[in-house]
Every structure is written in structure tokens, then in C-alpha cells.
Amino acid sequence: MEPMILEYTVSADDFSGAGEASGDVKKTLKSLGFPPEVIRRVSVAMYEAEINMVIHARGGKITVEISPDEIRVCCEDVGPGIPDIDLAMQEGWSTASDKVRGLGFGAGMGLPNIKKYTDYLDIKTVVGQGTTLTMSVAV
Amino acid sequence: MKYVGHSVTLDKDKCCGCTICLKRCPTEAIRIINGKAVIFGNKCIDCGECIRVCPNHAKKAVVDTLDVLNSFEYTVALPAQTLYAQFPGMRDRNIVLTALKKLGFDDVFEVSVACDAISRAVTQDLYFDRLPDHVISSSCPTVVRIIRSQFPSLLPNLLNYRSPMELSARWAKKLAMEKTGLPKEKIGCVFISGCPAKATSSKHPLGENESYVDAVLSISEVYPLLQPLLKNIDRPEILARSGPLGVGWAKSGGEAYASQASHSLYADGIENVIDVLEALEDEKIHQARFIELNACPGGCVGGVLAIENPFIAKSRITHIMNHVTPTIPTGSLPEDDMHLDEEVRYNPALQLDSDVKQAMIKMMKIKELEKQFNGMDCGVCGAPSCHALAEDIIMGRGTEEQCIFRKCRKYEERIAQLEKTLEESCERKEHDSK
Numbered sequence: 001m002e003p004m005i006l007e008y009t010v011s012a013d014d015f016s017g018a019g020e021a022s023g024d025v026k027k028t029l030k031s032l033g034f035p036p037e038v039i040r041r042v043s044v045a046m047y048e049a050e051i052n053m054v055i056h057a058r059g060g061k062i063t064v065e066i067s068p069d070e071i072r073v074c075c076e077d078v079g080p081g082i083p084d085i086d087l088a089m090q091e092g093w094s095t096a097s098d099k100v101r102g103l104g105f106g107a108g109m110g111l112p113n114i115k116k117y118t119d120y121l122d123i124k125t126v127v128g129q130g131t132t133l134t135m136s137v138a139v
Numbered sequence: 140m141k142y143v144g145h146s147v148t149l150d151k152d153k154c155c156g157c158t159i160c161l162k163r164c165p166t167e168a169i170r171i172i173n174g175k176a177v178i179f180g181n182k183c184i185d186c187g188e189c190i191r192v193c194p195n196h197a198k199k200a201v202v203d204t205l206d207v208l209n210s211f212e213y214t215v216a217l218p219a220q221t222l223y224a225q226f227p228g229m230r231d232r233n234i235v236l237t238a239l240k241k242l243g244f245d246d247v248f249e250v251s252v253a254c255d256a257i258s259r260a261v262t263q264d265l266y267f268d269r270l271p272d273h274v275i276s277s278s279c280p281t282v283v284r285i286i287r288s289q290f291p292s293l294l295p296n297l298l299n300y301r302s303p304m305e306l307s308a309r310w311a312k313k314l315a316m317e318k319t320g321l322p323k324e325k326i327g328c329v330f331i332s333g334c335p336a337k338a339t340s341s342k343h344p345l346g347e348n349e350s351y352v353d354a355v356l357s358i359s360e361v362y363p364l365l366q367p368l369l370k371n372i373d374r375p376e377i378l379a380r381s382g383p384l385g386v387g388w389a390k391s392g393g394e395a396y397a398s399q400a401s402h403s404l405y406a407d408g409i410e411n412v413i414d415v416l417e418a419l420e421d422e423k424i425h426q427a428r429f430i431e432l433n434a435c436p437g438g439c440v441g442g443v444l445a446i447e448n449p450f451i452a453k454s455r456i457t458h459i460m461n462h463v464t465p466t467i468p469t470g471s472l473p474e475d476d477m478h479l480d481e482e483v484r485y486n487p488a489l490q491l492d493s494d495v496k497q498a499m500i501k502m503m504k505i506k507e508l509e510k511q512f513n514g515m516d517c518g519v520c521g522a523p524s525c526h527a528l529a530e531d532i533i534m535g536r537g538t539e540e541q542c543i544f545r546k547c548r549k550y551e552e553r554i555a556q557l558e559k560t561l562e563e564s565c566e567r568k569e570h571d572s573k
Contacts, residue, residue, distance in 0.1 A: 032498040033490040036292035044422050068495045
């Protein structure tokens, strides 16, 4: 069966609106009857990615593909890119500004959490051009 | 009476079919059908918002009446702490408790006794690390209901203790049986409630094999009968059993305070409760060891069956807590009987279909159909939003005709068509007459 596609636009610097896309996905997955644990993993991972786009990447686009056996989330931005992915994957490593940290974000757990909650994670990034993050959770 | 999943009834003559309750229901459980509000029992969490907001007072909670005292040989009143906060100037709980006996009850047993015991047990559990991280209080039945239908991943976080109402009923019944020698069924434990959801819980408890609460009276019914009795009590009988911390459970934050958790969080009002549950589910809350959630504004004092404004009632609760009240010993209470009989189970009320593939097909149809509506979410169709109407149609419980904008568009098209036909026939007549 064809996957169900949901598309979202994430605005830059909109901290109060961040989480709306992952919230909508969570609601949709609950109506579809996916197991609670799968829903939780998708929504936590997607929320982290959404916040990353707000903090670092001047916003971007998220596409969610829902199939009965897998949920795929693709986050595309035209932000600064990630110069060193290995470093970025380390818990606690963050390049967030003091202002962002003051808001309670930028603890350096974004990418490590995404990795922890997903079954597949691929990061394509070019410094100065942007990042595409694809993740999936198997059902 | 047939169980419909909630305690709300409708006075059809008073319901004018407006959209006020429809728009305020936090779970989109209400529809206006044939001009009257109807509740989907499976989606309703019994929060009482519809009772609270109805300008015509068409919605009421089903509770018992005082006649119930005649159905038992021996009756025990179980007053919710909120009752104490209804009377201006009242500081001594013993006066209210004595008045309850004058009203016709054989004995009284404060629900706050169970609150004290649960708080003591929770403090120990926290100390010995026997609870899940971010444990959520299970004392508000509406919170339990919303978790089981909308936040199933948080079911393991629910505190596994009986509600104060159930626990106090069990203990009151045990003490009464010992005192009177009567069998269980001849003793009536009557809860005096500010909360309609607790009336529902007493009939259909969650996580309990059976309820020990035999009847529920509303504070609003008991209040006018108690008020005149209070004045004539010079020397109250000493009937209070609980300490001040248990009394404090009536106001938001009281239970969290009594738990003595190193970090706690409390929220009240159903919208705030939902926000906290969302945040907890998304792992945005890291520190709170104990989480107290109350569906009503201000906590239990904000229940729709109470009379006094919740903020005034909160301040009175603080006064009552600070008042030195003589108490009698609690009696021998079996503290090993405090846990729920079984776990609260998931209620998949949001699910469109039990099969994921079928649910996806339905969801895609709903999204497609929703685009055809104008997104005003006006509620005139009887559904709370355009999305809800689209869902109703695909689920076979609604029709496109319900949308007033679509109806208008259809009539406009029909009128345009008629005008055209008329014009054509006029032209033809003109032509023929020539």
C-alpha cells in the first residue's frame, strides 16, 4: 500500500511553535492505532529534529511517510550544515548560542537522542548548504 | 441505569443546540444531533467542562439523592475535603462532620484519612525508589481516563494506589462492620462529592474489582440542608480523624506537597493537564518525581458539583489546615490493602480502525474530504471542527449535507441553474411570440 505522506514547514527562531509538527504526527499516529511505544519514539525523535531546525538551520521542511510497517521522517534544511558529524553525535556537544541555552535548549542531546530512538538514521550534510536528516522507526 | 461512560445527562427542553459545549469539549466527544447535544461515551473523559459552560444549565451530573439513606440499616458519610470549604468562616471540620450526623448519617469517615495514608505510603515509596520515574497521581478520575484513551504510553507512570474515595469507603465499611456486626451490604458508604467523575467511578471503577462506595451525593444537594444545621452546633462531637496534609489534597498542589517528593509538578485545569501529559510523553519533563494533575481549575475545590468559587475555597482549605483540630484515632486500617486490584487498561477511543491499513485508508479519505470544507470550524454542522465532520462522514456517522457552507454553495448552484433555465424559457417564449 502507498505510504501516507504528511508535510510540514518549520519556521526559523519560532520556539513557541516548535513541536507543532511532531505533535500533529503524534496525533495522527494515535488515530491510526500504532503501538504506543512506536508513537513515543517517533514523536521524541521528530521533536528533537524539529527543534534542531529552529535553533541551527533557519527552519526547513519535514516530510513524514507513514506505512503500516515503518514510519520515515525526512528533515531538509538549507542551514549552515554540520562540519563534524562524529562530534555532533556526541552527548553534550552543542554549538547552540547562549541565548538558545537560556531558553532551555541546546543541551547537546538532539542528535544522540534521535539516534537512540530510531532504527535508522542517515545524515547528509554540506557545510554552507544544508542538512538532510532521514530517520525511520520500524513497527 | 444503562452505563454510558460518563455521568452527564441532558435536559432536552433546556438544550438549545448551541455550539458552546461542543467547542469546549477537550476530547471532541460532543455532537449536536437534531438540535440537541449528544455525548460519545467512549471519547468522554467525564471532565464536566460541558456542565460548567452550558449557559442554559441543560447539562447535569447523575448522582444519588438523600433518600438513599433509607436503603441501608447503617450509613456512613464520606465527605470530600471540598465540602469543608463551602461554608464562610468555617475552620473546625468537626462542626461539619457533626452536622452530617444530624442530617441522618449514623457515622462519618473523612476521605482525607485515605489521603493521609496514601501520602505516607508514597513518601516511603519515593524514599526507597519503588515508583516509576515521573509517577502520575491516580486520584483524579478524569486524568486516569484521559491517560487511558489518549496517552497510553504513560499508563505505566500511573500511581498504583486506590483513589482516596475507594480507599476510605473500604476502611469505613470495615470499621462499621466491626462496630455494628452488620453484613457488608447493609452498610451504606455515601461519598459526598464535588466531582461528577467520581460518581461515574463509583459505578464503574477503573483498576478495582468492585467499588465500596454505595452512593454519591453532590455537595450542591447537601449544602442547603447542612447550612442551617451548622448554626445550632455549640459543642461539636469530635469526629475528625485526618491530619492537615490530607485536607490539603482538595487544592491543587496539596497532594504533591504531602508526597514530600524532592521535585514535584502540579497542574490544574484540563487544558493544562493535557499540555503536561504531552510534554511528559515527549520527554520534555526531566526532573519531576511526582506529578499531580487535576482536571478542575484550582484542584478538587473547582469541581462542578461544588458551590463556592474555587479560589475562595482554596483559601478556606488553607485556613482549615492551619486550624488546630482535635481528632479521634483512625482505628485499625489495613494499610496492605491500598493498591489497585489490576492495572488500568488502554482504551483505544481515538483509533479509526483496529487494523492499521484500514485506519490509514480512512485517514487519507478524511484528509481528502477535509480539504473540501472551508476550515472555519464553525460548529454549525454539529461537529466541533471541519476535521471532526470529515471523520464523522468517513466513519459513517455524518453526512456532507451537515456543512452549511456546502449547502449554501449547492443552493447557489441550483439557483444559478434555475435562473438560466428561466432565462432560456423566456427567450424561447419571446422567440415563439415573434
